[in-house]
Amino acid sequence: MQRRLLEWYDAHAEPFPWREARDPYAALVAAVCAQQTQIARVLEIYARWMAAFPTLADLARADRASVLQTWGRAGYPRRAVSLHETARRCVAEHSGALPRDPEALLALPGIGPFTAAIVRTFGFEEDAPPVDTNIVRVVGRLVFGDLQPARDTPRAEIDTATAALFPPGEGARWNPALMDYGARICTPRPRCEVCVVASMCAARPRFAAGEVAEPVRAQGAFEGSERQTRGRVMQVLRDAAGDAASDAEGASVTLGVLTKRAGATTAEERARVRMLLGRLADEGLAWTDGRRAGLGQRPA
Numbered sequence: 001m002q003r004r005l006l007e008w009y010d011a012h013a014e015p016f017p018w019r020e021a022r023d024p025y026a027a028l029v030a031a032v033c034a035q036q037t038q039i040a041r042v043l044e045i046y047a048r049w050m051a052a053f054p055t056l057a058d059l060a061r062a063d064r065a066s067v068l069q070t071w072g073r074a075g076y077p078r079r080a081v082s083l084h085e086t087a088r089r090c091v092a093e094h095s096g097a098l099p100r101d102p103e104a105l106l107a108l109p110g111i112g113p114f115t116a117a118i119v120r121t122f123g124f125e126e127d128a129p130p131v132d133t134n135i136v137r138v139v140g141r142l143v144f145g146d147l148q149p150a151r152d153t154p155r156a157e158i159d160t161a162t163a164a165l166f167p168p169g170e171g172a173r174w175n176p177a178l179m180d181y182g183a184r185i186c187t188p189r190p191r192c193e194v195c196v197v198a199s200m201c202a203a204r205p206r207f208a209a210g211e212v213a214e215p216v217r218a219q220g221a222f223e224g225s226e227r228q229t230r231g232r233v234m235q236v237l238r239d240a241a242g243d244a245a246s247d248a249e250g251a252s253v254t255l256g257v258l259t260k261r262a263g264a265t266t267a268e269e270r271a272r273v274r275m276l277l278g279r280l281a282d283e284g285l286a287w288t289d290g291r292r293a294g295l296g297q298r299p300a
């Protein structure tokens with residue numbers, strides 16, 4: 001199984017820039033961009049981000065508003081804040097570099113087991129098996145015979161099986177091989193007919209018999225959702241920061257302008273915008289003094 005998947009990877013490897021860079025910071029940015037995001041968008045965000053902040057030191061020096069501007073409409077902007085905070089912590093506590101130690105990596109903002117494993121694999125060329133949704137699907141089907149392992153198999157069992165399958169010394173090939181296989185062959189509706197490990201797969205007979213994998217979860221409606229309003233508020237604040245005049249308040253808007261530009265017309269909608277602005281401020285994405293609001297942190 002290992003040999004076949006590695007051979008498949010060697011023939012089909014995606015030349016993503018962070019896989020070639022051997023740079024822990026590039027690996028970190030890629031891993032954070034990849035959370036809940038399609039690969040085409042990851043490439044776009046990654047390129048924009050690395051052009052604006054080529055190194056950890058560049059990112060640490062940047063102000064919060066420009067970090068959020070660069071992140072733009074990529075979604076879940078809390079990720080940009082975590083990257084920014086991580087860069088500043090690395091400068092303050094780790095001599096300006098990402099730490100190699102797994103515990104120290106996990107202690108940084110926004111870095112969980114998956115991101116830490118990606119940094120170690122691609123940045124430090126260490127053997128660390130990351131387990132993302134694609135790997136959960138591939139391993140769960142191959143080993144446990146579940147159609148949708150994310151729903152059916154306890155995560156601890158998938159982690160144990162993934163670690164057992166790991167070929168020592170091959171992390172930089174094996175990890176992306178499993179990820180890419182889950183993204184291109186063993187997809188939610190798997191392409192078993194072209195699969196190089198079908199003869200070893202415990203789920204293959206079930207798919208061959210016509211069973212289908214249930215979706216993990218349906219995405220809620222976007223139109224009219226809190227997510228949509230939150231996105232609009234962030235867009236108004238980014239526009240204001242982009243239009244910044246030279247005066248101290250140029251990068252901000254009054255709350256009246258904010259609610260109007262965010263499309264709030266009723267008292268209930270205006271209250272919702274103010275409530276979401278409060279949450280964005282709590283998350284470090286925006287500031288407000290009760291009269292005006294702006295992107296990132298309030299200017300000194």
Ligand code: SF4
Nearest residue numbers: 186190192195198201
């Ligand atoms: S046979 Fe089908 S379900 Fe099994 S690993 Fe291959 S693509 Fe996935």
